[in-house]
Amino acid sequence: MPEELQTIETKFLKKMADRTTSQQQEESKKGAGILIRTIKEGSGKPPKKGDICEVHYEGFLEDGRQFDSSRERNQSLQLRLGEGHVMEGWEVALLHMKVGQLAEVTIPHLYGYGEQGYPPKIPPRSTLVYQLEIIRIEGRK
Structure with missing residues (x-):
C-alpha cells in the first residue's frame, strides 16, 4: 500500500476510534448504568440543581411498549x-443535557421505579427508555 494511502487510512481509523471513545465516555460518565445517547444536539450550558427545566418526554419499556408521552398530551413538564x-435517572440525565438536546436515556430499575415498578403500566424491576428533550432552562432566582 502506498505511504499516502496508509496515512489516510491511519487518520481515518484514529478518527473513528476517537469518535467511539467519545461516545462511550458520554454514555459511561453518567454512572450508575444510566445511558444517554444524543439524537439531536442542544446548545448552551447544562442545568444545575435548583434550576427549573421544561421538558418533553416519551417513556417506553425495554420491549418498546410506550407507557407515557407528554408530546401526545401536547403538555410539557x-x-x-x-x-x-x-x-433519579431523570435527574442524572437532565444535569448532563442542554436546551434543544433530544436524547434517548436508558434507566435501570434502581434509578427508575425500583423493585415494585408502577403497576399496571410498569412491571417490577423494569429498565426504562425515555426520549427526553429540554425545551427551556430557568435558573434559580
Missing part, C-alpha cells in the same frame, strides 16, 4: 432539579 420530584 416543568420540574426543579435536585428536589426529588422525578426519578
